[in-house]
Amino acid sequence: MKVLYFAWLKAKTGIGEEEIAPPPGVATVGQLVEHLKTRSPGHAAAFETLSVVRVAVNQDYGGLDTPVKAGDEIAFFPPVTGG
């Protein structure tokens, strides 16, 4: 699956986009987050406060319970501030 990071999540992880082969048992956004946190100290910092992290699965807003599977595009970002 493709994982994208925007705004300060991109700054903290140090990457905008990465291809992930999650271990078995990762079936939801929440489980994916737990896996991503182990990738680097930057990832752990980015996901430290989940209340300020939003997620989109295949470009639609989701939550920690949203299912994820191989081939999905999952994006993590702060609450939006456009307009």
Added chain:
Amino acid sequence: MAIRVQRADFDPGVELDRFCTGKTNVGGVCLFVGLVRDYMGHDPQAGAEVRAMTLEHYPGMTERQLEAIEAEARSRWPLDDALVIHRFGRLEPGERIVLVAASSAHRDAAFEACRFLIDWLKTKAPFWKVEHTPDGDAWVDAKESDDKAAERWLK
């Protein structure tokens, strides 16, 4: 109906003219333009000086969300047409960021839909602002007032 996400500036006069041309069944057009402010937060005295900002967005999802917002406006009001233009990249104070417009047979629908479009866009379209100030760069936090403005439209 049109959605445009672009780095380049736009000319509100030209857009308005184009938006109105050829419409004989429309009684009202409402158009909103958002600009870059030169201070942070709500208080011009207390807020740090903003020299510029950079808008980042999520290509693909941005267009998808704007289309959904526009479709929602059309389902709520009898609109003739709607237009959303949103810029990204580096912008300086006074520059235009966003334009939303709605047209309808009667002005109430045009006013309300225009307000709805900007309120919902602010809380749903995946854009993020980082402000460049004399003290460094700062990501803009989402505002509770924007959430409140969007909540007014919850059915």
